[in-house]
Amino acid sequence: MGKQFAKNRGLKRSKAPSNSESKHVIKNRRVEQKLSRTRTCSPSPSPSGEPSEEQSSGVASEEEVIHREASMYDKLLMSLRSCSKSVDTAFKRQRQEEGKSDSEVDEDDGFESFSVSVEDDKEDESTIQQPDMVDPKEQSEDAETEDDHEASDTDQEHDIRANGQTSTDGSECMSSFSIHLEHKLSKEEVDNMSTKKWKYKWEVPVVGMSNCKWMGTEECFLKDVNTNSDYGLKLKLYKHWLDVYKTSGGDDFHSSKERLFFSLCNSYRDILHCNKKPFYLKGREEDSSIMDAYIIHSLNHVLKTRDLVTKNDTKLAKHPESADNEILNGDSFLDHGFTRPKVLILLPLRRIALRVVQRLIQLTPSAYKVNVDHIDRFLKEFGTQEVEDDEDELSQQTQGNSKAKKSSKPSDFLELFGGKRDEEDHFMFGIKFTRKSIKLYSDFYSSDVIVASPVRLIAKISEAKTFKEKDVDYLSSIEVLIIDHADVIAMQNWSHVNTVVEQLNHIPSKQHGTDVMRIRPWYLDGYAKFYRHSIILGYYSNPDINALFNRHCSNYQGKVKLVCEYKGVLPKVILQVRQIYERFDVDSIADADDARFDYFVKKVFPKIKDSVQGGTMLFISSYFEFVRIRNFLKSQEASFCLLGEFVVFRI
Helix, strand or coil: CHHHHHHHCCCCCCCCCHHHHHHHHHHHHHHHHHHHHHCCCCCCCCECCCCCCCCCCCCCCCCCCCCCCCCHHHHHHHHHHHHHHHHHHHHHHHHHHCCCCCCCCCCCECECCCCCCHHHHHHHHHHHCCCCCCCHHHHHHHHHHHHCCCCCCCCCCCCCCCCCCCCCCCCCCCCHHHHHHHCCCCHHHHHHHHCCCCCCCEEEEECCEEEEEEEECCCCCHHHCCCCCCCCCCHHHHHHHHHHHHHCCCCCHHHEHHHHHHHHHHCCCEEEECCCCCHHHCCHHHHHHHHHHHHHHHHHHHHHHHHHHHHHHHHHHHCHHHHHHHHHHCCCCCCECCCCCCEEEECCCHHHHHHHHHHHHHHCCHHHCCEEECHHHHHHHHCCHHHHHHHHHHHHHHHCCCCCCCCCCCHHHHHHCCCCHHHCCCCEEEEEECCCEEEEEECHHHCCEEEECHHHHHHHHHHHHHCCCCCCHHHCCCCEEEECCHHHHHCCCHHHHHHHHHHCCCCCCCCCCCCHHHECHHHHCCCHHHCCEEEEECCCCCHHHHHHHHHHCCCCCCEEEEEECCCCCHHHCCCCCCCCCCCCCCCCHHHHHHHHHHHHHHHHHHHHHHCCCCCCCCCCCCHHHHHHHHHHHHHCCCCCCCCCCCCCCCC
């Protein structure tokens, strides 16, 4: 009880002796060594271009928002005013039934506290508690450190007050984090966004890319960025980012590609960047710069969320007798979502997930990663010996070693694929940040970041629809969505991405232990999708990617996208093979799928069937069309084989 009392009052124990600090340094060094052994690239920053605008119309979200005279949140507060004491009592009773004492405090104070279902706990224990993951001594040392409760990191930075405003300087403006989340949408604004066609009002040329420009809605913000500021970042995070940048050989951080792209991310406007040269096509520098920017943005969002919740918890703990009234009578303590996860990163392949998570750990300040739990398991599953073999093979190809055996696989294959290739696109795990550690493979409901492939998430969503005891409510409070390497995902099954995005920000089916008195009102009113910050990145764009950005990215702050003009490429075709493009007539876009299928059945298939030439490959981008063509070929008793997403590969 004494420990809890000290925590609730925001007291700090005296710092441990210096030998404790040296242990933490050793742990950090151990983790960095493990990462360096499996590091697939060493990103080096470099300067680059800025953003701009275009005129384009996006079809607004098709979902209809229902309004009432009094919002759901107001009604909930009215009912809670009369029964706040009984809610408190019921919550304590629930903790007792779960076998938790009143003095029990979660090790990650400063984050939102959510309970996890018994079934999920059992599943998590069975899959996570591996004997070789964390040394018992490290666990005990970590537990001691985590018990030294700090109300929050007082980095002498923008110390977030209870109302979310910065306090270092009285004249300083609120951070973009606070401005974005504390804005209250009116009924009229929501009505307008539900039917809005976005108009791009400004454009800014991109340095180093003469054929491209950034275009955006609302007011242009790029020219007003203060290069002498810390860009609204936590001070420790900002300093660590600068150190990493300089260590990697970077020069002039304020005009670098990653700083410029971070300014876009920090505006909390939806972003479409589909001209990013990927790492597997010799675009390692550009790819890494953009990846660093969105990782820093994600870390900043998670850590600031933690600070806000921690400070409010501390303030309420100092005045428990008036806590209920303070919550009910003001907005300063509304800092929760329905569930804890705030960032979702969608990636197509394990090899890419390995790069992203390695870099996320590297960009996390040392104070927040005294220990990285389950790093051995992660490297085993995502960075196996096969990856190292592929890297050796790639280096031999690159150096032109005549004695080395030439690989049958192209260099981009060796760069892009790796690990257990039969499960390369089937992964999902959570990342949890405590005050001084990072926990990989954390339960989804206690995670801050979820890294997943669309294929795996679709399986989870299907399970939730089939089994009543399952759910995907951990997607209900996603505030930052990042879709990287969208062009690779498009070669898998883009409809999975549409399904996942449509599943985000729904009101959950269960409470999941959330303190409903502290949920932000726009969550309860069903407006969360208008606050979600979406970032879509890829090597090229296509109609499916554009449609997702136009229809399902409805951030009230507006949109920014990269627009490029391309020169013709047909004269540059290396293999002078005959290419024939055939056009079919259709009355409307709604009839395009049926018209395409009819054209194939009547015009294309007869030529293939009667042909005496060798095998013919049919590429189908939609799984529904794939099934349709497959059934048709079966009905024609054609001889064919299938290669789809459910095929088990043996390479």
